[in-house]
Amino acid sequence: MLGMKKQQLAVRSAIGVGVRINGDCVFEGALQLDGTVLGSVTGQGNEPTALIIGESGNIEGAVSADHVVIAGSVIGPVLARELLELHAKASVRGDVRYKALEMQRGAVVAGQLQPQAALPSAVAAPALPQVELVVAEQPRSKSKSKAISQPAEPTLDPDRF
Numbered sequence: 001m002l003g004m005k006k007q008q009l010a011v012r013s014a015i016g017v018g019v020r021i022n023g024d025c026v027f028e029g030a031l032q033l034d035g036t037v038l039g040s041v042t043g044q045g046n047e048p049t050a051l052i053i054g055e056s057g058n059i060e061g062a063v064s065a066d067h068v069v070i071a072g073s074v075i076g077p078v079l080a081r082e083l084l085e086l087h088a089k090a091s092v093r094g095d096v097r098y099k100a101l102e103m104q105r106g107a108v109v110a111g112q113l114q115p116q117a118a119l120p121s122a123v124a125a126p127a128l129p130q131v132e133l134v135v136a137e138q139p140r141s142k143s144k145s146k147a148i149s150q151p152a153e154p155t156l157d158p159d160r161f
Contacts, residue, residue, distance in 0.1 A: 017056050024061070033057040033072075040064070040076070048082070055089050068098075070107075077111075 012029040015021065019035035028045035034054040043049025043065030050067040053059065057072035068080040071087035077094045078084065084098035088106035095111040 011052070015057075027051075033059070037061065055087075 010030060011032045013027055014032040015025075015035040015037065017034045021035070021037045022039065024039040025031075025037055025041045027041070027043055028049065029047065030050040030052065031041070031043070032052045032054065033041065034056050036058045038060045040062040041051060041059055041064070042062075043051055048067065049065040050069070051063065051065040052069045053063075053072045053074065055071045058075075059073070060075045062076045062079075063074055064079040064081075066080070066082045067085075068078060068083070069085040069087070070078070070090040070092060072089070073091040073093075075093045078092055078096045078098075080096075080098040080101075083100045083102070084096065086092070086101070086103040086107035086109070088104040090104075090107040092108070093110045095114060096109055097114045097116055099116055101113070101115065
């Protein structure tokens with residue numbers, strides 16, 4: 001992305017093709033996932049974390065890491081505290097929170113995209129900001145602009161794409 005420098009992390013752990021894990025996974029550093037996890041996958045520790053989900057990778061559960069790369073599928077919420085990369089064959093069914101997003105043509109997200117200015121290390125999401133909409137009237141009369149306060153509710157129309 002513009003002005004962003006991606007960190008290269010050495011993959012310390014891998015879940016290969018044909019491996020199926022029933023339960024939650026917690027990792028440090030970087031994890032390459034090409035198998036299946038039925039449970040949450042969480043990156044934690046004192047150093048940056050990266051989760052790379054290959055094209056054959058599948059997760060049915062919550063995903064949380066600093067840098068998340070998805071080329072496979074995720075059924076559940078995704079939290080990328082820094083950068084989320086969605087490759088062309090990525091499929092996400094769940095809400096997605098991220099600080100920065102790169103999305104290739106063909107990637108599918110069935111859920112809300114929720115950009116976050118600064119995500120805390122805890123998983124709690126801040127409330128959506130209030131937006132002030134200012135409607136200016138035509139200069140025909142001498143009335144002033146009216147301010148309307150509405151909550152921001154991003155909507156995604158799947159028929160539009």
